Amino acid sequence: MAERGKLTINKRSGSGKWAMRRLRAAGVVPGVVYGHGEAAVSVQMSGAEIMSLVRHGSRVLDLNCDGATETALIRDLQWDTFGQSILHVDFARVSADERIRVEVPVHVRGRPVGLDEGGVLSHFIHTVEIECLATEIPEDIRVDVRHLKLDQAIKIAELVVPAGVKVLADPEIVVAQVTKKIEEVVAAAPVEGEVAAAVEPEIVGRRVAEVPEEGAEKAKEKK
Numbered sequence: 001m002a003e004r005g006k007l008t009i010n011k012r013s014g015s016g017k018w019a020m021r022r023l024r025a026a027g028v029v030p031g032v033v034y035g036h037g038e039a040a041v042s043v044q045m046s047g048a049e050i051m052s053l054v055r056h057g058s059r060v061l062d063l064n065c066d067g068a069t070e071t072a073l074i075r076d077l078q079w080d081t082f083g084q085s086i087l088h089v090d091f092a093r094v095s096a097d098e099r100i101r102v103e104v105p106v107h108v109r110g111r112p113v114g115l116d117e118g119g120v121l122s123h124f125i126h127t128v129e130i131e132c133l134a135t136e137i138p139e140d141i142r143v144d145v146r147h148l149k150l151d152q153a154i155k156i157a158e159l160v161v162p163a164g165v166k167v168l169a170d171p172e173i174v175v176a177q178v179t180k181k182i183e184e185v186v187a188a189a190p191v192e193g194e195v196a197a198a199v200e201p202e203i204v205g206r207r208v209a210e211v212p213e214e215g216a217e218k219a220k221e222k223k
Contacts, residue, residue: 005056005058007050007061007062008046008065009043009064011044012044024047028044028046029045029086029089032091033063034091034092054086060094061073070093073092073134074089096133098133102130103128103130105127106143107143109146111145112148113148114150118181119150121176122176124175125169125176128141128167130165130168132162132164136162138162138165145178148178149178150179151180153174155171155172155175156169156173158175
């Protein structure tokens with residue numbers, strides 16, 4: 001299961017583009033906490049702390065604000081252009097017995113036996129939406145592909161997930177498949193005469209009455 005972390009946050013009073021820039025320049029990340037029929041609260045937190053929790057796979061956090069603690073899910077993260085710094089965090093309030101929907105990564109593991117038969121592994125599904133208890137979100141779903149032979153596949157229905165986790169996707173969708181490697185076909189180079197014929201342009205507007213030189217001479221004699 002994904003690690004459940006703890007984070008200290010503070011209520012935020014400032015708003016606007018310039019206020020946000022000042023916070024980020026000081027190493028502080030703005031955010032908002034909402035849900036469960038309660039009012040949304042603008043908050044701020046240490047950029048280093050939230051980054052550490054995210055890198056360790058934490059999805060559900062115990063938020064401590066002014067001595068009060070509530071559990072929340074990291075619903076959305078806004079990153080900078082280069083994907084290196086967190087610009088904003090959306091927290092959704094949850095309870096321990098609440099089932100929620102969330103996306104988790106899908107990772108393939110192992111080397112398929114089909115590669116030795118001239119095949120190549122294709123990994124199609126990298127994330128999948130699941131439903132589970134808020135406190136039991138798996139860090140990822142791992143797919144063992146070692147048994148896959150040539151032209152064999154693993155579908156959504158075959159994913160192995162923890163008890164209580166439901167995958168919300170079409171069971172027939174292919175997650176990973178081993179198919180025959182497509183050989184690159186190199187066309188033979190044409191001979192010199194063929195090149196000339198191939199590049200000769202079509203004469204647009206050629207006169208229908210145009211005839212070979214011999215035919216033209218005979219036409220003059222008749223006149």
